[in-house]
Amino acid sequence: MVQKADVVVIGGGIMGCAIAYGLKKKGVGRVTVVERRGIGEETSSACDGGVNLQTKAPGPALKLAKRSVELYQTLSQELDYDVHFEKYGGMVMVDSPELMGVVEHSVAEQTAAGVDVTILSGDEARRMEPCLSKRITAVTYCPDDGRVSPIHTTIGYAKAAGRAGVEFLLNTAVTGVTVEGGQVTGVETTRGPIRAEVVVNACGVYAPEIGRMVGLDIPILPRKGNIVVTEQVAPCVEHNLICARYIALKHDPDLAKTSSDPSMRLGVNLFLEQTHDGNIIFGSNREWSGYDKSTSYEILCAICSYAASLVPFLSELNIIRTFAGLRPYCEGGPILGPVDGIHGFVMAAGHEGDGIAMAPITGEIMSDYIISQTVTEDIRPFLFSRFSQQKG
Ligand SMILES: Cc1cc2nc3c(=O)[nH]c(=O)nc-3n(C[C@H](O)[C@H](O)[C@H](O)COP(=O)(O)OP(=O)(O)OC[C@H]3O[C@@H](n4cnc5c(N)ncnc54)[C@H](O)[C@@H]3O)c2cc1C
16 A cells, blocks of 8 residues: 655665654644665764864854754653753864864854854863863853754654654655656555655665665765764863864865874874764764764874873773764755755755754755745755855
């Protein structure tokens, strides 16, 4: 029998689950999530949980990030599931004079955009965060940065959506999207067809596969990052610790090519947090290796020695796990909203290294769009049509 839904969401990562929850919360009748693996088994469980404001470039993305942080404050209550959100504040650590200029510029931009961020001396920072190395000459401190458990958030959204009546088809792959006369009519799956006039592509790094099913060339690329997890220890790192390189490389990846530092050339940077359970989780790097999720010994060694140079007590801890995840990179930020010429085909993918932070607001604005069919100022900067405008 052919199934029917009002909306089919393809992908059960953090984006698909947040959008499905938002749709059901706002009263949409039949919502079905089709996920080819299990909930959150791709990038949404192979990442850090930073919910940072000071790493976002000022502009539309920062505006959404601020609203996402607000939504995170009450998310555990709303979902009736502990997503482990904690607003401990974040520090961007400066360990070389040439990076001071980068962070001063970033702080000026962030302050102008209304983010509460200040520069502290190395000694002031060490009084707040004693684990920092003497090498650190300054930090930028943002009290509104926070962290969350990515997998708890994804599962929390899925459970709340399920309780509200969203149907989840797991271990079920979408193999085709059907379109008649420019209108989406449904999807083909490994368990048969589902008829629906709205189909959401929330497939992260795999969004281009779904795009090809409707003749679209979606410019999202997998950008790998290696991560290290230590044994659990008593609370000893209060803030999210980010190296200034992270900011520099995120905004200008070409710096890696020109640097004389071998670890910088590998794209290695530091983002470190202590999880709710006491593990220290740190990484990472940015590399293009297609869809290969294997870790690299060379890169993991470079990450560990760079991390221990900034946070020396790490060298005394045991590593219990390493893994790599694929960030869904898209130039200019995620692709959100409708696609010209394919009515009912909706994009919600390409959040690169910010998808955990941006999930609550994405769930809100995408469900609003699907219900109202109105492109608001929130999603206008992220439309797929920006790529055809660039070409023209
Ligand atoms: C190393 C690393 C560190 C990161 N750190 C942070 C951080 O600190 N803060 C932050 O905000 N973000 C961070 N991110 C980014 C964040 O993890 C991602 O942006 C986010 O998880 C993307 O979620 P998603 O739902 O779009 O994709 P995914 O979680 O990948 O979900 C997409 C889903 O679609 C499914 N799918 C694909 N094809 C099909 C098909 N044909 N049929 C059915 N289902 C399909 C997949 O199985 C998958 O479950 C990090 C990422 C990495 C890799």
